[in-house]
Amino acid sequence: MSLPSVLTKFSVLQKGAPLDGASLQGIPREGVVLIDPPLSGETNMAIDEALLRDATPESPVVLRVYRWEQPTLSLGHFQSWDDCRAVPGLSDLPWVRRKTGGGAIVHDQEITYSILIPETRNKSSKGHSELLYRAIHGSAVENLQRLGWDAKLSETCTCSTATNQKEEPFLCFSRRSPVDLIIGTDKIMGSAQRRTSAGLLQHGSLLIRHSPTTPELIGLSELITQFPSKLVQEGFRDDSVGSYNKDMREKGLHDALMDRGCERVIAKAPFDQTAWVNFLILVLKKGLSQIVNCRWQDRNLDEHSVFM
Amino acid sequence: MSILPEELRYLESHEWVSVSNETPGIATVGISAFAVAELTDLVFMALPKVGQSVSAGHEFGEVESVKAVSPMYSPVSGTVVEIHSELVNNLESLSVDPYDGGWIMKVQMSDPSELARLLDWTSYKHQCDNA
Known part of the structure; x- marks a missing residue:
């Protein structure tokens, strides 16, 4: 397929943003944030593939956040499409293959990100970057915890080997690797990487709510509704909002609620998808x-400046 | 045949190449013990096809480990004459024997002089020790 015009425009942006002695060791590198509108699966993957393919040591670090114009299945690089028949509904979706590894993702009620870090000095590396996984997911844990979520890294593994790969779940969000972000027992964020001599590409997905195609997967919105709001209201029945706010300042959200007999702690959450996108960008920047x-x-770059 | 790492030539990206006296035009290619350790648990490997052309320094296959896909680069140019297809279903063996039993492909070299541009064991070991 021909590459989207965004790449032509993006390469202009690269030329206009030269690096001044790029390094991973403290000298600032240029970083570009791209927030794309919903695009087709082919276009989304072509953009990420081109970013990695065309990366030079002078290219900026790219943080891209995007969505999909229709529910789309993305397969990990080595996954077989035939295996998706085992999961009802998946084979009806349009599908693409990622350049990164890992399990399949239904891109429906989630936000996808890609990070490109052009290689500047060590072109000989092979394998994953644990450092990048933990930096990004650790940042997500920290920022979700600040909102009151019981977020943590999985630190468990369903990782497959070459001999038992068929036993591992087909879907990324049904798998567990040690750096996956979980709330309770539900995986909310997962990532995968591709490393070449040009750079390191990391894909990731933040699950906002469940997709009708994968109702067994719980997103952040379902976790919110699992919080029994009646219990929270009952806990505050005899208390004024002012008292609650005072406790919040002094004790924090968790303690303030538990003092009032709440069985579960409610967490704050961005109120719409745009707010979630901004939250994710904050998480990614802090992690990077x-x-x-x-x-x-x-x-x-808004839709008009990039795609018109 | 017994392949000793000290007698091999290497790419910076950790692929090794061996040329035996019996078949001087044929290069045997694999990935080093250092690369296998860096990759950790290997899940998939995509091999080239017999008859496929490969170029020195360019990708000839891919390997996946811990949700990361990494390319494998050919140390020499030429035509693939044999692949180690059993290896794909026995990737764990690479962590035990990345050299003799862990060879990946054999290449009929089109330019054996390319071998001289590769790292010898001393230089490669120095690179790994300083990684």
């Missing part, structure tokens, strides 16, 4: 800052 010193150009 632990390993790359980026000077972000927050010229967040």
Whole structure:
């Protein structure tokens, strides 16, 4: 397929943003945030593939957040499409194959991100970057915890080997690797990587709510509704909002609610998908800052400037 | 045949190449013990096809481990004459024997002089020790 025009425009942006001695060791590198509108699966994958293919040591670090114009199945690089027949409904979806590894994802009620870190010095690396996985997912854990979520890293593994790969669940969100982000027992965020001599590409997905295609997978929105709001209201029945706010300031959300006899702690959440996108960008930037010193150009290209 | 890592030539990206005296035009290619350790648990490997052309420094296959896909680069140019297809179903063996039993492909070299541009064991070991 021909590449989307966004790439032509993006390469112009690259030329206009030269690096001044890029390094992973403290000298600031240029960083670009791309927020794309919903696109087709082919276009989304072509953009990420081109970003990695065309990366040079002078290219900026790219943080891209995007959605899909229709529910789409993306397969891990080595997954067989035939295996999706084992999961009802999946074979009816349009599908693409990612350049990154891992399990299949139904891109429906989730937000996808890609991070490209162009290689500047060590072109000989092979395999995954545990550092990047943990930086990004650790940042997500920290920021969700600040909102009151009981988020943590899985630290468990359903990882397959070459001999038992068929035993591993087909869907990424049904698998567990140690760096996956979970709330309770539900996986909310997963990522996968591809490393070439040009750079490191990491794909990831934040599950906002369940898709009708995969009702067994719980997203953040379902977790919110699992919080018994009646219990929270009952807990506050005799208390004024002012008292609650005072306790919040002094004790924090969790303790303030537990003091009032709530059985579960309610958490705050962005109120719509745009707010979730902004939250995810914040998470990704904070995570990346632990390993790359980026000077972000927050010229967040809107739909009109990029796609018209 | 017994392949000793000290007698091999290497790419910086951890692929090794061996040329025996019996078949001087044929290069045997694999990935080093260092690469296998860096990759950790291997899940998939995609091999080239027999008859396929490969170029020195360019990708000839891919390997997946821990949700990361990494390309494998050919140390030499030429035509693939044999692949180790059993290896795909026995990737664990690479962590035990990445050299003799872990060879990946054999290439009829089109330019054996390319071998001289590869790292010798001392240089490659120095690279790994400083990684």
